[in-house]
Amino acid sequence: FNELNFKHALHERVSLLLREEEIKWYQRAKVKNLLEGDANTKFFHLVANGKHRKVRIFTLDQEDGTITRTVEFDDIPQVSPQENDLLSAPFTVEEVRAAIFQMEHNKAPGPDGFPPEFYQIFWDWEMLAKYNKYRSICLLNVSFTIFTKLATNRIVKVAHKIIRASQTAFLPNIMEGAVVLHETLHELHRKNLNRVIFKIDFEKAYDKTLRMKGFSATWCNWIKSFVQGENVAVNVNGQNGSYFQTRKGLRQGDPLSPILFNTVVNMLAIIINRAKTEGKVNGVIPHLVEDGLSILQYVDDTVIFLDHDLEMAKNMKILLCVFEKLSDLKINFHKSEIFCFGQTKECENAYSELFGCKSGSFPFTYIGLPMYYRKLRxxxxxxxxxxxxxxxxxxxxxxxxxxxxxxxxxxxxxxxxxxxxxxxxxxxxxxxxxxxxxxxxxxxxxxxxxxxxxxxxxxxxxxNKGKPLYKLANEDGIWQRSLRNKYLKSEPLGGGVKRPGVSHFWTGLMDMKQEFLSLGSFSIGDGTQFRFWEDAWCGNRPLKFLYPSLFKTVRKKGATMADVMRSIPLNISFRRGLYGERLNAWNELVGRVMNLELREGSDVFNWGLNKTDVFTVRLMYKHLVNNGITVSPKIWQTKITLKTKIFMWYVKKGTLFTKDNLARRNWNGYQGCCFCSNNESI
Structure with missing residues (x-):
């Protein structure tokens, strides 16, 4: 009897082990065709590509660098004591939770084997069986990334103060620098100005510059602990090497790395700005950008702008060499490019030899976009x-x-x-x-x-044109000011037109302008940013539709609200006298407007497709699609499997291979239905 019980116990143990092995291979295989066969999952993409991707490293080339001491600059924007208190305060539970849940799913775990999902859902017992498979290579443990994410969330709060507007990386509005650069190239070419553009290539080396920015010792020590002294192993072809300690530099994939790199590279903008103040270098297009544009930065995509002056170009070369020594960031001059405009082209070789770089050709790439002064071919x-x-x-x-x-x-x-x-x-x-x-x-x-x-x-x-239009109407950044100075002058956004010779970017905005303005209305501020007759501000429709008889005879159809409110009752003149219907319409309009008052501050464009009045790209896309084609929303928004939605779409389009459709394709078979005497059709 004891032997029989022992056999049963062994059988149960073997069954349990087999079940655990089955679960193990199930989790590795991820065979989820029924649930994820058509879903936008990692499993689906692996199947679609036919194989697992293999990443192998064959060679590593490394150059030794030197660490230079930091240099204090008195005129560098610094963090205030209150901001230091904010940065150095103990981390709260809410901050930790926010940092963890900001991490993306399906990210590779570090050597400890814990992915972000572990920290997000481990504490919910019901979710323990839902781990996804692990990828083999990652530079950082998620447990370490939590702390760097916490630090990143804090430093972003003061980044606007220590990083100049000309440097747009890892701050909101990534496209700002691209817009300014594109419009600058177009302006230099259109007016044939004698200017030089130098596109810098940074070597991927890093260091830190925090104390000169005014950060407290506590914060600097935290950052130092993140950057130095950690144990790191290099994973090559699936095998970890020996662990070693880091002493300098920032890690790929670390949430803190981009903002720290930006802080360092921003010193170049500060150095150039000081030299410009002292007259050693000049900016370009001062009529579009206040004080002239000298530098644009996005991570290691840096573009410098110069007047046609070899002496100032030599000063710029000295500044770049000084920055190399101060920051330990090496500039690859041999990979950098020079671009000349106007008569500067005659001295292009001299500039190229001075900077030790090659002459570039258009279009060149900036933050992944081809930059050209003409419309892209x-x-x-x-x-x-x-x-x-x-x-x-x-x-x-x-x-x-x-x-x-x-x-x-x-x-x-x-x-x-x-x-x-x-x-x-x-x-x-x-x-x-x-x-x-x-x-x-x-x-x-x-x-x-x-x-x-x-x-x-x-x-x-x-x-995608809606978002820059919304920002152009409501915000006042460097690219908004350059566009207003270049195209609008004193006109409101609605007065912008697409003339011959305008830039490619402005052409795209003007193609979408009228549709965009029809989807919202203006709140009255100083009355300078919208047109009295042609823009919606009194309800959802412009006055030209509410009072068509008056609009037909008004002399200045594009007058702004501020222009109209300059005199009593209204600063409006007509080409014909007002009588009958037009007189009644005029009296009604005066009664509606006379109680309004202009206020200090800019006018605000309110987005009309949601209750928050804030623009969203999703609603813009939905509006365009629903007004452009029939998309069968009842089909695509139904909560059924995708294959069923596709079948229903086929039915609606009439593309199923029923016998009536086959007959139209010269099929000569029997067209009757198998279940009734009628011809087969949908």
């Missing part, structure tokens, strides 16, 4: 088309369901061009080519169906 979009083609080659489209192909198109293929589409207006030729790639993959080269467009790219391009 179709050939300048070729790299986007090549990315589409390269990605499509690796996809096993015929092995995927239609829903799976749709997921890849929306989540991967369309995102390849997203950054370009957010800045430049796309031409019809490029649009047709990109839509062709999307349609060909979706229908798997079925030419009979390629005529059904998936759309999307055109609407993505249009909706």
């Amino acid at each position: 179709n050939s300048d979009w070729r790299h986007i088309e090549e990315r589409f083609e390269k990605r499509l080659i690796g996809w096993k489209g015929k092995l995927l369901s239609v829903g799976g192909r749709l997921v890849l198109i929306n989540s991967v293929l369309s995102s390849l061009s997203m950054f370009m589409l957010s800045f430049f207006a796309i031409s019809k030729g490029v649009l047709r080519k990109l839509e062709y790639f999307r349609s060909r993959f979706f229908w798997q080269n079925d030419l009979r169906r390629n005529t059904i467009s998936l759309n999307g790219i055109r609407f993505v391009n249009l909706k």
Whole structure:
């Protein structure tokens, strides 16, 4: 009897071990085709690409660097004692929780094996069985990243004070620098100004510069503990090497690294600004940017602007060399590029020899965007088309369901061009080519169906113009001021027009301006930022639609609210006398406006598609799509599986291979239904 019980116990133990092994391999295999076969998951993308990606490192080249002592600058913006108290205060539970839950899912764990999900959901017992698979290589443990994320969240609160407006990296509004650079290139070319542009290439080396910014000793020690003294191992081809201690530099993937790097690189802007104040160097386009534009920075994408003056160029070279010594950031002059405008082209070789760099050609790349003083040609979009083609080659489209192909198109293929589409207006030729790639993959080269467009790219391009228009109407940054000075002068946004010779970026904004302004209304401030007749401010419709008889005869149709309110009753003149219907309309208008008063402060454009009055790209896209094509919202918004949605879409489009459709394609078989005597159809 005891032996029988022992056998049963062994069988149960073996069964338990087998079950644990099954769970182990289940978690590794991640076979979730029923649940995730068409979902936008990591499992789906691995299947779609046909293989797991293998990343191997074959060589590592490293140069020894030197650490120089920091130099104090009296005129550097510094952190106040109150801000230091904020930075150095004990971390609260709320801050820790916020930092943890700001981390993305599916990030690789460090050597300790704990991914972000562990810290986010471990404490909920019901979620213990839902760990996703681990990737093999990561530089930082998540437990360490929590502390650096906490520090990042704090330093961002004072970053606007210690980092200049010309440096836009890792602060809100990433596109600001690109807009300023694009408009500067266009202005230099349009007016044939004698100017020089120097695009700097930084070597990927790092150091820290905090005390000169006024940070407290406590904060500096915290940062030092994050950067120095940690044990690090290099993972090469799946094997960890020996652990060693770090002494300098910032880590790839560390949330704190970008803002610290920005703090260091910002010293270059401070040095150049001091030299400009002393007359050693000059800025360009002072009529567009206050005091002239000398430098634009985004991480290691740095562009310097110079007048045509070799002596000032020599001063700039000295400043760059000084910055190298102070910051320990090496500038690769041989990889940098020089661009000359106007008569400066005659001295291009002299500038190139002075800086030890090559002469660049247009378009050049800045933060991933091709920068050109002219409208981009179709050939300048070729790299986007090549990315589409390269990605499509690796996809096993015929092995995927239609829903799976749709997921890849929306989540991967369309995102390849997203950054370009957010800045430049796309031409019809490029649009047709990109839509062709999307349609060909979706229908798997079925030419009979390629005529059904998936759309999307055109609407993505249009909706991305809404955000800069909203910021141009409501905010006052360096790029907004440059655009107003260049195109609007004293006119409101609604008065902007698309004239011959304007920049590519401005053309895109003007194409979308009227549609954008029709989706909101202005709140009255000083009355200078909106038109009295043509912009909505009294309700959701402009006065030209409420009082058409008056608008037809008014002399100055583009007058602003401030212009109209300058005299009593209203500063408005007409080409004809007011009588009958027009007189009644005038009396009604005067009664409506006379009780209004202008206030201090700028006018505010209120977004009309939501209750918060704040612009969102999602609502802009939804508006464009719903007014442009029929998208069957009842189908796509239904909470059913994607394959069922696709089938219902086929039914609505009439593209199912029923016998009536086959007959239209020259099929000669029996057209009757198998269940009734009628011809088969939907």
